[in-house]
């Protein structure tokens with residue numbers, strides 16, 4: 001994980017309330033080639049003002065705008081002069097003026113010459129100290145207040161980038177307005193990141209599901225492994241270019257060093273007049289200034305050009321959404337925190353990159369998993385803050401303690417150690433407050449059983465507290481949110497919650513209830529009788545699974561789920577990407593639908609019988625919290641649903657195909673029924689969601705456990721109720737069940 005950038009010069013900071021604007025401008029440069037307006041901005045900066053060197057090479061259509069800008073600069077300068085005259089000189093002995101020329105009279109004349117760029121020959125240079133009023137003038141000249149531009153925290157690159165685009169759009173005010181708004185959104189992201197890394201008050205790091213849904217149009221990168229692979233491929237492109245850059249930079253250094261050495265050696269031994277008097281030295285001088293100097297120039301240009309290539313790649317990746325933003329980082333951090341919390345991963349091993357799998361699949365990887373990298377002290381602190389914000393107070397303490405331990409190992413400077421210490425103390429204080437006021441566990445928080453503060457821990461209520469009561473599974477009953485989560489997590493970890501008697505009657509058998517199965521019967525394994533859940537083994541061949549996955553890849557988009565208000569939203573409730581496969585998309589699609597009909601005896605080919613195949617890919621930590629697949633049965637007012645949904649009826653049954661193995665985690669669990677299904681490539685689970693009356697069976701509530709290691713691909717075929725009236729007719733009693741295969 002990359003460490004956050006704390007460099008203050010990466011952002012402009014302006015405190016407009018102060019008499020003198022404070023800003024820091026990083027060295028930057030921007031050139032607009034179109035219409036030949038060239039703006040350069042270099043970063044001479046002090047705490048009190050920015051020095052901006054602006055060079056305007058204006059011609060034809062752009063001269064009016066250039067002139068306007070230069071006039072604004074001049075007006076601003078004379079305003080400042082007038083004010084200065086009134087105020088006297090500044091504390092430091094030089095004026096706080098926007099345009100106090102620092103250099104020679106010639107430089108100041110440069111500004112004056114800029115007054116009429118068209119008449120000037122060649123390049124006109126305007127050098128000015130550009131302070132807030134001056135930038136404001138510039139902003140006004142462009143139809144936009146510079147104050148607003150700067151106060152949004154835009155970097156000069158962005159600012160000038162907008163200028164450039166404005167220029168290309170032939171100064172159309174609506175164009176710059178529109179583009180600016182787009183740019184500001186990106187800036188806000190950067191701003192939030194800065195808050196994230198610099199704020200020491202934990203609570204102000206606001207991480208919520210809504211943060212992840214903030215930009216509805218942008219596809220997140222963290223919720224599917226397939227997207228992360230693209231990110232890695234992009235990183236590879238950048239690294240390969242950086243390799244070339246390093247080569248050029250090294251060559252440039254060698255050439256420049258040789259050149260400098262050549263000159264120094266020559267002048268060290270002789271005076272100028274001696275050198276030019278000697279034919280060999282004179283020849284060498286001419287040679288240096290022609291061949292050698294050309295080599296220096298070439299090397300400099302080569303390196304510069306390559307850095308532009310790298311920049312262009314970077315811009316392209318960002319603009320096409322293939323580079324992560326803060327929301328991706330936060331999503332990935334929450335996933336990591338959740339994984340550790342749900343799987344109770346060992347905090348001395350996990351941050352160092354080692355963990356083991358769970359349940360049945362664990363035997364496939366008995367040696368566990370080791371990552372290539374390890375988390376640093378800073379990463380652990382960052383994750384601690386996310387754990388804190390999620391209400392995982394006990395986990396937050398663990399992450400911060402680990403941060404402290406790692407900080408000592410990494411010999412972090414004292415001020416960084418103090419930051420971690422403060423975060424830890426703050427988290428501990430809030431942890432104890434929550435425990436005191438709300439108890440150790442609730443629907444959206446958990447703490448330790450006893451306070452961290454030894455004085456509080458001596459309170460009678462904690463001294464007397466019995467060791468945590470043993471967990472007793474609560475199956476086939478209504479569970480509170482908290483109970484449901486606890487059942488889900490235990491099942492995800494591979495704990496068995498059903499009494500052995502319930503598992504004893506489960507059978508495996510070959511079935512050939514359709515003529516086409518006579519030669520190749522299906523392998524059916526019962527996983528639960530209540531509700532009836534079966535798994536068909538080898539439903540898919542490996543080749544089919546691979547082909548199916550390839551069909552899915554271009555169709556993936558962030559998964560959504562139905563919110564309580566009936567709208568579809570994306571949030572941390574369901575972190576995956578999915579897409580839909582229709583019969584016409586590939587000959588394999590109707591073939592699989594037909595196979596489902598044969599396996600289940602239900603209709604699955606037509607649009608009124610079943611939905612298209614939904615294919616989904618989960619990234620690391622990707623999950624789907626406990627839900628039911630039926631939704632009409634528990635909708636308060638079904639008339640609000642789209643007419644087609646109601647017409648075809650609720651989701652009678654789910655046919656869930658595991659397109660890949662999952663190396664660790666990623667089970668499908670049924671918290672009320674105490675059932676765990678471990679994904680196995682090519683197998684498929686099937687269950688009825690509804691009673692014969694159309695009422696939803698709450699015991700089919702299920703969840704997808706977070707993926708701990710690997711990439712999970714599944715595909716759902718939801719079979720709808722109404723078209724099955726002849727194959728699976730309705731019953732008379734509201735809890736009557738469908739005949740099971």
Ligand SMILES: O=C(O)CCC(=O)C(=O)O
Pocket residue numbers: 624629666667668669702703704705714716
């Ligand atoms: O991925 C899984 O294991 C379950 C997925 C699921 O329940 C769903 O997509 O509705």
Ligand SMILES: [Fe+2]
Pocket residue numbers: 627628629702
């Ligand atoms: Fe589901």
